[in-house]
Amino acid sequence: MVIDRKRGVKMKIKSKLEDLMWDKRIKSINQLSLDTGITRPTLTRLKENKSDGIRLETLEKLCHYFQCELTDLLEIEKEEVK
Numbered sequence: 001m002v003i004d005r006k007r008g009v010k011m012k013i014k015s016k017l018e019d020l021m022w023d024k025r026i027k028s029i030n031q032l033s034l035d036t037g038i039t040r041p042t043l044t045r046l047k048e049n050k051s052d053g054i055r056l057e058t059l060e061k062l063c064h065y066f067q068c069e070l071t072d073l074l075e076i077e078k079e080e081v082k
Contacts, residue, residue, distance in 0.1 A: 010078070010079045010080075011076050011077065011078050011079075012076070012077045012079075013074055013075070013076055013077075014049055014074070014075050014076070014077050015046050015047060015049050015051075015073065015074060016072065016073055016074065016075060017043070017046050017047045017062070017073065018047050020062075020066045020068065020072065020073065021047075024066060029043045029044055029047065032065075035065060036061050036062065036065050037061065038058055038061055038062070042058060046058075059073065059074075
């Protein structure tokens with residue numbers, strides 16, 4: 001989470017992995033792990049938005065697998081800070 005006090009905005013990057021899995025009918029993290037070679041713990045943290053950091057290689061693999069853009073996988077949520 002990043003807080004931009006000049007703009008009065010708190011920003012958080014949110015994963016849309018669960019939505020992509022639903023759209024592509026991927027039923028489990030285990031299946032996605034087998035298909036992509038990305039570890040189950042990494043995928044679980046990403047899906048549950050509990051990841052502190054994501055390797056670029058992981059993002060590339062997921063975008064390639066889902067044939068999507070980075071903005072389809074991640075979004076920035078903004079919230080006003082008082």
